Amino acid sequence: MRPSGKFMQRHTTPPLMTRRQALTVTLAGLLTALSAGRLRAEAINPTVQTATAAKPKSVTLFTLSGAGDEDGRDWQNAMPIDSLSKALSSARPGSGFLIGFDSAGQPIAIDKGQIRIKASGDESNPVFLQAGLIADDNGVAAASKDVAAFFKSAQPWSVKDFGRRGSAYFALIEGASHLRVSGFHIDGTPADGFFKFRGKETATFRDIVISGLEARNVGRVIETDRGAMLQNLIVTDCRAIGIIRGFARFRHLSDSTLRNLELDAAKMDAGGRNVCQLIAVSEGKNLLFEDIVLRNAINEPPPPKEGKEPGYVQGDGIVCERKTMNVTIRNCHASSMGDGGFDLKTTNVTMEDCSSDSCKFGARLWAEGNNVIRRCDFRNPVSRNDTQGACIQAGGTLEIVDTKLHAGRGTVAISLSKKKNQNPPMVVMRGGSIEIEGNAKVAHASADGVLELQDVMVNGVKTSRRFVFEKKEK
Numbered sequence: 001m002r003p004s005g006k007f008m009q010r011h012t013t014p015p016l017m018t019r020r021q022a023l024t025v026t027l028a029g030l031l032t033a034l035s036a037g038r039l040r041a042e043a044i045n046p047t048v049q050t051a052t053a054a055k056p057k058s059v060t061l062f063t064l065s066g067a068g069d070e071d072g073r074d075w076q077n078a079m080p081i082d083s084l085s086k087a088l089s090s091a092r093p094g095s096g097f098l099i100g101f102d103s104a105g106q107p108i109a110i111d112k113g114q115i116r117i118k119a120s121g122d123e124s125n126p127v128f129l130q131a132g133l134i135a136d137d138n139g140v141a142a143a144s145k146d147v148a149a150f151f152k153s154a155q156p157w158s159v160k161d162f163g164r165r166g167s168a169y170f171a172l173i174e175g176a177s178h179l180r181v182s183g184f185h186i187d188g189t190p191a192d193g194f195f196k197f198r199g200k201e202t203a204t205f206r207d208i209v210i211s212g213l214e215a216r217n218v219g220r221v222i223e224t225d226r227g228a229m230l231q232n233l234i235v236t237d238c239r240a241i242g243i244i245r246g247f248a249r250f251r252h253l254s255d256s257t258l259r260n261l262e263l264d265a266a267k268m269d270a271g272g273r274n275v276c277q278l279i280a281v282s283e284g285k286n287l288l289f290e291d292i293v294l295r296n297a298i299n300e301p302p303p304p305k306e307g308k309e310p311g312y313v314q315g316d317g318i319v320c321e322r323k324t325m326n327v328t329i330r331n332c333h334a335s336s337m338g339d340g341g342f343d344l345k346t347t348n349v350t351m352e353d354c355s356s357d358s359c360k361f362g363a364r365l366w367a368e369g370n371n372v373i374r375r376c377d378f379r380n381p382v383s384r385n386d387t388q389g390a391c392i393q394a395g396g397t398l399e400i401v402d403t404k405l406h407a408g409r410g411t412v413a414i415s416l417s418k419k420k421n422q423n424p425p426m427v428v429m430r431g432g433s434i435e436i437e438g439n440a441k442v443a444h445a446s447a448d449g450v451l452e453l454q455d456v457m458v459n460g461v462k463t464s465r466r467f468v469f470e471k472k473e474k
Helices: 027-036 081-089
Strands: 007-012 058-063 095-101 115-117 127-134 170-172 179-182 185-189 195-197 203-211 214-218 222-224 228-243 248-250 252-264 277-297 316-330 333-337 340-344 347-352 355-357 361-365 372-374 377-379 390-394 397-401 404-407 412-416 426-430 433-436 441-445 449-458 461-471
Touching: 058 081, 081 095, 081 115, 195 203, 222 228, 248 252, 316 333, 333 340, 355 361, 361 377, 377 390, 390 397, 390 404, 404 412, 412 426, 412 433, 412 449, 433 441, 441 449, 441 461
Parallel strands: 058 095, 095 127, 115 170, 127 179, 170 195, 179 203, 185 214, 195 222, 203 228, 214 228, 222 248, 228 252, 248 277, 252 277, 277 316, 277 333, 316 340, 316 347, 333 355, 340 361, 347 372, 355 377, 361 390, 372 397, 377 404, 390 412, 397 426, 404 433, 412 441, 426 449, 433 449
Antiparallel strands: 007 461, 449 461
């Protein structure tokens, strides 16, 4: 936000986590994890959990072209992938559908047709949909991240024309629920995603686990229609590299967990109308983001017209809009974002053990509420064009506890920004440290606001200080 007007300041003195190997879950491994209760909803809402002890009652096997009698009873008689949509339409609770590949086989084209999923399992017997390498026991085995994609765009994919690649390959419709989806290796999706939850009118999807995805060159991986409401979703152990619009966008998401994700946009930039938000949530509550790495989402504005100021650089990690509440972000790490590592308009945010490096804003918290940042490390904010970078920007109420901030030349540790129809921001920082270099500032405000430092080490000196920013009377 650009500063406006003149203000007077009154005071009284009293490393990012390294890359993790994403876990790819086999059918057997997924079942073991489910039986052990490891893939479950977090206690952020302990009354709502996904089904944990379950295994398929029956399994049907698929390959690209099918084989033998094409009845799916074993790999020698696998059904062709063209039959999957019809088979899924008659799925019953406990049905399992396995899609098998060999390491050198031809991929399935994701831009030629669409597979619809409308069947649901139940709380004890979900429906399973899994992709992997053909195994001798009529199962599938996990594929390493280096194996060629199982599902790939048949036409050459590029940043320039990704938006013209059509619809998502899997369309989840009619509130399909109680599903376990895993093992998909993907290359070259459109903006419509690889999985899309459809719902032009309200449709609620419940108790879904998506795991073990490997994706490259994607518009999006998971997309939702405006009418699609997701509850009790778990997305876990996934990796995506080369992302234009985002890994996942949710219009309505509640009582859900995203964890163990590695998301690297690789600085792909398709222009100002294709802003990258690696994870975006428009509306919902009771969300947990845990153990997520977010990198390299930068959208440069077009060159300014003559006499115009440079435009606003975009690109965010985790974004939660104003109609979200009760969000926990734990052990998540953002680097090289054009805008915010964590851009949160949420009411009631808890951030713990998170970090940012080389983002315009490490974390932005916009709303009034019970907002807490605890044991985090935000460093090296980057000013872009005429926007001053900050480790933390607050527009509401915020408590910062035992957190490290480091701001270099031309940036600020804590920026206060009053939002329309809200009270002036009130921020209290207890413990932790602030380091500033060159002409960097401890605090800055674009409007009225208050920042209190209580026993904060500022460049090595324990400091208790109150900053009051007031609009200067004319």
